[in-house]
Each structure stands twice: as structure tokens, then as C-alpha cells.
Amino acid sequence: MWSGPRNLSTALMYSFANRPDFCAIDEPFYACYLDKTGLDHPMRDAIIASQATDPNQVISDLTTPRETHYYQKHMTQHMLDDIPRSWIEQVTNVFLIRHPYRVLASFSDKYDNPTMDDVGFRQQAELFDAITSRGFDAIVVDSADIRCNPRTQLTALCSAIGLEFHESMLSWAEGPKSYDGVWAPHWYGAVHKSTGFAGAEGALPELPDNLRQIADQCMPFYERMQSAKL
16 A cells, blocks of 8 residues: 555554455554664664664565565655565555645644655656556555445445455544554544545635645655546
8 A cells, every 4th residue: 555644554454454355554664664764764774773774674564575465654754665576476566645735734743844856746646657558457545435334335346456455444543553564653543533535625725835845845746646546
């Protein structure tokens, strides 16, 4: 599952991980990304200590056969140019999108002075293009559609990837999860209070000029992805 930050990505991970036939991993390239870029993210040292920083080690884990389905929650901005990509052809690829104005409003509450590269829209579109240009399927789902009608959208998503919808996907237990990344205390406050998907969102948020400029630069990538959604 490829998304940027603040895209409903953690809630969707909880949804799939609540199925009896799934296990989950949370942003496995995060430590590698921080180690390579030197970025000073919240809880940086703890994140680097908690995960492998060698991308080949991460990829080996991601492609090891398992007895259950393996939900991999990935952030597209973590896929730096020097991280190998060929393994992506071995997995089922789904792209989770959200309107840039909503992403920037939410992300900027947790991270000061974000840039376009921090929110992953360009990288998401590039990954989508790379996968589809080689003839592989890539499913796109919009977080707004899931929030409006979780059962319908999750049924359609499951069908698109060859699974039966499971009722357990609609709710989960409140609180932290064993598979949460170590960064959860900073980022997951709202989703830890949830027991299911929140309802439909209201009007788009107003953004200050600096964030609106970034969001507007992201819009062409979002709109192109949206044209391919379920």
C-alpha cells in the first residue's frame, strides 16, 4: 500500500491487519530513509534504532514468503532513488491517495515547514507510472471514498486484488497495535482513539500561502492518480 503521510494510511493498515488472514508491517523503509537523508524527523534516533537501515535487508524481509497475506504500509517519499525497485514487481501494488489540501493541513500540524518532497505526491505518481509502464497492475483508491462508504470501497478494493471482503475490516480495537512503528506516539494519536473509519470529511481546509503553494504543486499528481481510482 503506497501513500504519502496523513492519507488514512494507518487506519487502512489497521483495517487489513484486523483480518484473520493478514499480518502487517509499518513503514519498513523509514529508518533507511532517515539514515540516507539525514532528515531530523520527530523521534529520529528511536526510528533508526528500531529498523534495518540497509534497504536490501528490508527488501529481503518484504519478499520472504509467509503463511498469511502481508500488508505492507509504505510511504512513497521513503523510496529514494538509490533504493532498489525490482522487488515491487513481486507484490500486489495499491496506491492510496488524498487531496493535497487535506494532507498539507494535517501534516503541518505534526511537522514544521514541510516541502513538496515530504508529502510524497510526485514520488507516488512516479511509482505508479513505473509499475504500469511495465505492464503490472496498480490499483488506486481515494481515502475520501473509503471514509464516505467503507464497506463499498473496501469490498471493491478486495475484489480488485483477488480477496473476499471480511467484516472485521470495518472496525478494530482502540489503542496502539503491536505492529505500530516506534514513531506512533508522535503521529498516531487520533487513530489510536478510533475503532473504525471516520465519516466523510467536510469542506477543504484553508491553507496559509506557503502551504497552499505546495498543495497546488501537488495537485497535478493527485488529479492524475485520481483519474485512475476505483
